[in-house]
Every structure is written in C-alpha cells, then in structure tokens.
Amino acid sequence: IREVAVLVNSIRERIQERHKRVRAAFVDCVSGQPCSARDFRAAINSFGLIIREVDLLKLLKYYRVTRQGDVDWEKFCQDVETSKTVEFR
Secondary structure (H helix, E strand, C coil), X not given: CHHHHXXXXXXXXXXXXXXXXXXXXXXXXXXXXXXXXXXXXXXXXXXXXXXXXXXXXXXXXHHECCCCCCECHHHHHHXXXXXXXXXXX
C-alpha cells in the first residue's frame, strides 16, 4: 500500500511537470463505471511516462474492482489529484 502511495505521488509530479491533468487521459471512460485494464494502461501510457511493468501491475491490482480486472479509474484520478494528503486503505 505504501508503494502504491509513493507511485501515485510520483505519477502526479510527473504529470504536473508536463502541465497535464490526470483525468484528461481517461476521456473515453464513463463516469461511475470502471474501465478495463487495457483502457487504464492506455490512459497511463498516453502521458508518455515510463512506468515499470511491476509498478503498473501494482496499480492495476490496487484499483481493481471486478474479477475481470476492471479498474476504478476515478478513484485513481482522485488519489493522484490529492496524493499529498491521500489516505490509502
């Protein structure tokens, strides 16, 4: 969990350096519904960040909400946006 918090904070800082907003990458995702792991990966990759596969798998596991591997992208975005003060479960 601590590793995820550090990772989310790192992503936030690197996205801010590029003057981008995290939610902008998830424009194809529907509010209130999880997105597929594939769509989540594509959104993260759209920032042009280099994220190790092991770290991406940690994110997918932490934010997974269905057995099919769907991801709570809104929770991820919220955590990135508030990562300085976020409390991880």
